[in-house]
Amino acid sequence: xxxxxxxxxxxxxxxxxxxxxxxxxxxxAIGVGxxxxxxxxxxxxxxxxxxxD
Amino acid sequence: xxxxSSVPNIxxxxxxxxxxxxxxxxxxxxxxxxxxxxxxxxGLISVWFLREPQTAWSFSVSGFGLIFLQVDRLSQIMGxxxxxxxxxxxxxxxxxVKENGHHICALLYMGSALGAVFAGDFFTLYIFWEMxxxxxxxxxxxxxxxxxxxxxxxxxxxxxxxxxxxxxxIIIHYMNTGVITVGPIESGIGYFLLLIGIGVxxxxxxxxxxxxxxxxxxxxxxxxxxxxxxxKTGIYVLARTFSGVEAxxxxxxxxxxxxxxxxxxxxxxxxxxxxHIVSQLGYMVAGVGMGAMGVGVIGTVAEEMAINGSIAHLFxxxxxxxxxxxxxxxxxxxxxxxxxxxxxxxxxxxxITMITCVIAALSISGVIFFNGYVSKxxxxxxxxxxxxxxxxxxxxxxxxxxxISFIKLTYFAFFSKNENIEAKEAPLPMLVPMCVTAxxxxxxxxxxxxxxxxxxxxxxxxxxxxYEAAHTLGVVELVLMTVFLFFMIGxxxxxxxxxxxxxxxxxxxxxxxxxLCENPIVSFAIAVEKIVLRIADFFVRxxxxxxRGTRMMMDMIGVALLKPFVFVFNLxxxxxxxxxxxxxxxxxxxxxxxxxxRMSIGTGVLLVLLFFALYLIAMFIHGWLA
Numbered sequence: 141x142x143x144x145x146x147x148x149x150x151x152x153x154x155x156x157x158x159x160x161x162x163x164x165x166x167x168x169a170i171g172v173g174x175x176x177x178x179x180x181x182x183x184x185x186x187x188x189x190x191x192x193d
Numbered sequence: 194x195x196x197x198s199s200v201p202n203i204x205x206x207x208x209x210x211x212x213x214x215x216x217x218x219x220x221x222x223x224x225x226x227x228x229x230x231x232x233x234x235x236g237l238i239s240v241w242f243l244r245e246p247q248t249a250w251s252f253s254v255s256g257f258g259l260i261f262l263q264v265d266r267l268s269q270i271m272g273x274x275x276x277x278x279x280x281x282x283x284x285x286x287x288x289x290v291k292e293n294g295h296h297i298c299a300l301l302y303m304g305s306a307l308g309a310v311f312a313g314d315f316f317t318l319y320i321f322w323e324m325x326x327x328x329x330x331x332x333x334x335x336x337x338x339x340x341x342x343x344x345x346x347x348x349x350x351x352x353x354x355x356x357x358x359x360x361x362x363i364i365i366h367y368m369n370t371g372v373i374t375v376g377p378i379e380s381g382i383g384y385f386l387l388l389i390g391i392g393v394x395x396x397x398x399x400x401x402x403x404x405x406x407x408x409x410x411x412x413x414x415x416x417x418x419x420x421x422x423x424x425k426t427g428i429y430v431l432a433r434t435f436s437g438v439e440a441x442x443x444x445x446x447x448x449x450x451x452x453x454x455x456x457x458x459x460x461x462x463x464x465x466x467x468x469h470i471v472s473q474l475g476y477m478v479a480g481v482g483m484g485a486m487g488v489g490v491i492g493t494v495a496e497e498m499a500i501n502g503s504i505a506h507l508f509x510x511x512x513x514x515x516x517x518x519x520x521x522x523x524x525x526x527x528x529x530x531x532x533x534x535x536x537x538x539x540x541x542x543x544x545i546t547m548i549t550c551v552i553a554a555l556s557i558s559g560v561i562f563f564n565g566y567v568s569k570x571x572x573x574x575x576x577x578x579x580x581x582x583x584x585x586x587x588x589x590x591x592x593x594x595x596x597i598s599f600i601k602l603t604y605f606a607f608f609s610k611n612e613n614i615e616a617k618e619a620p621l622p623m624l625v626p627m628c629v630t631a632x633x634x635x636x637x638x639x640x641x642x643x644x645x646x647x648x649x650x651x652x653x654x655x656x657x658x659x660y661e662a663a664h665t666l667g668v669v670e671l672v673l674m675t676v677f678l679f680f681m682i683g684x685x686x687x688x689x690x691x692x693x694x695x696x697x698x699x700x701x702x703x704x705x706x707x708x709l710c711e712n713p714i715v716s717f718a719i720a721v722e723k724i725v726l727r728i729a730d731f732f733v734r735x736x737x738x739x740x741r742g743t744r745m746m747m748d749m750i751g752v753a754l755l756k757p758f759v760f761v762f763n764l765x766x767x768x769x770x771x772x773x774x775x776x777x778x779x780x781x782x783x784x785x786x787x788x789x790x791r792m793s794i795g796t797g798v799l800l801v802l803l804f805f806a807l808y809l810i811a812m813f814i815h816g817w818l819a
Binding site: 172176187 | 666670682
């Protein structure tokens with residue numbers, strides 16, 4: 141647990157100091173989060189079924 | 194020795210259009226298949242031998258200069274793309290299509306798309322544009338299902354609307370400028386009509402719904418053809434007419450995100466791919482909006498990069514998207530199943546299909562060493578150079594969404610467990626084009642200069658460094674993070690659910706309009722018809738027997754006037770009302786041809802004098818008032 145916290149905090153510091161090298165990770169995380177939220181919102185207008193007619 | 198340059202060029206579209214007419218002569222066997230392959234080869238050769246630049250096959254019709262063959266670098270690239278991808282689709286269709294009609298529709302569609310690309314003027318473009326719409330409709334209707342029939346109707350209605358907008362825009366543009374050649378458009382109503390007309394084919398949001406509605410319902414081979422021509426012709430015409438319009442670039446960004454969000458939610462594999470057409474078109478539209486194209490136009494580095502990126506992505510998209518549709522077509526052909534929830538476990542049963550599908554999925558997701566990485570990178574790089582940060586964000590996030598949906602597609606179609614599925618590898622005519630296009634995806638990814646050489650701005654393209662360290666590292670990180678989160682979260686598994694798109698509103702409105710026509714408007718029409726028939730009936734009776742007609746009229750007026758008061762003043766009015774009603778029934782019952790009621794000559798003369806006096810009084814009052 142301790143090791144994970146240390147690794148996590150170090151990762152945040154490294155990321156903050158050299159963000160230009162990790163921008164891809166950031167985009168990936170933002171993208172997945174965005175599409176999860178959008179999928180959740182659009183699930184409100186989904187209905188059960190196999191075909192759209 | 195024949196000097197090839199002295200041989201006049203034939204518009205490549207004509208080869209397919211006239212070739213389609215000869216198909217019935219070859220029956221339905223191997224001879225026909227051989228003929229189709231020869232035709233595909235002839236089409237590619239005819240594009241190969243086109244000399245650029247040139248303007249040929251020009252005719253003057255009613256003062257309009259119609260040009261059937263206008264060749265420049267851009268149109269020739271499009272010609273190559275269409276001839277190669279269309280040729281692959283023809284070979285693919287040999288094993289699944291039996292009907293001659295289907296082949297005729299496909300060839301007419303291909304020929305008209307090539308005709309539109311090489312058209313030098315707007316009217317010729319419009320003619321081929323409409324031919325494309327109607328010939329492609331056959332590819333949907335050949336599915337011969339009710340769903341396909343209904344989707345085909347919606348498809349053609351959308352395209353007729355787009356065609357009308359295009360024609361209106363062309364006419365207004367011509368009346369304002371007197372110019373009919375394909376090129377940039379003056380601002381005004383014509384500008385917007387042309388943008389809408391082209392936007393329907395290029396699947397602008399919210400004009401895109403015909404695409405995910407109809408493509409999944411077309412025949413297996415029909416979907417391949419559909420995915421090649423209509424939208425790409427839209428992008429080509431957009432590049433000719435609306436390049437450098439910043440709003441168009443942002444429309445592209447919106448398409449990119451919108452398409453991918455809806456793709457992630459799909460369960461039907463072909464619907465998922467159809468939404469990805471919208472998304473990938475977004476990159477091309479964005480490139481066109483940022484670029485500069487036209488006779489004598491000299492663009493900046495960013496503008497040239499944008500047009501190059503747009504056309505490169507169009508070329509690459511045809512390769513990987515055609516491969517994906519072919520792979521999923523093969524899966525449906527062998528399993529009979531469309532939905533991801535019913536698929537799985539096909540990796541060992543259809544290994545070649547799986548490998549080609551994974552290659553195409555990696556390509557469309559923009560993974561390094563595949564062709565999508567090169568062309569997406571060019572478009573995003575152009576947006577960075579133009580400092581359009583919002584667009585950069587939209588296009589990059591679009592890549593993440595694309596990767597999510599293609600991990601979902603390949604994993605749940607091929608690698609997830611499904612003990613009950615039965616399938617075997619696709620037939621050879623399906624495998625050959627799949628393997629060729631998948632090979633080209635890898636080849637262009639590894640050696641991007643193969644692609645740079647054919648782009649509109651060759652020098653600018655050769656200056657682009659696709660595998661620059663920072664860009665490559667960023668893409669690798671993006672891919673790793675997305676794959677990691679996809680499997681860790683496990684949120685994007687397919688479900689048996691249907692997601693409503695904007696077409697839900699169109700369809701509701703359409704159904705409401707039909708109800709309005711079938712109920713209130715029809716009731717009103719029936720009521721009007723009854724009144725008109727009564728009036729006509731009265732005149733018929735009056736002309737046959739004026740006295741009886743007058744009596745009927747008086748009875749009817751009496752009944753109509755007294756009816757509302759019967760319930761209020763029952764005792765007082767009821768007898769009079771009953772009298773009129775009885776009399777009316779009685780008069781109606783009499784045959785019309787009964788002998789006329791006779792009157793004395795004196796009474797007749799008196800009546801005539803009375804009418805004459807009334808006429809004179811009316812005229813007198815009229816003159817007095819005037």
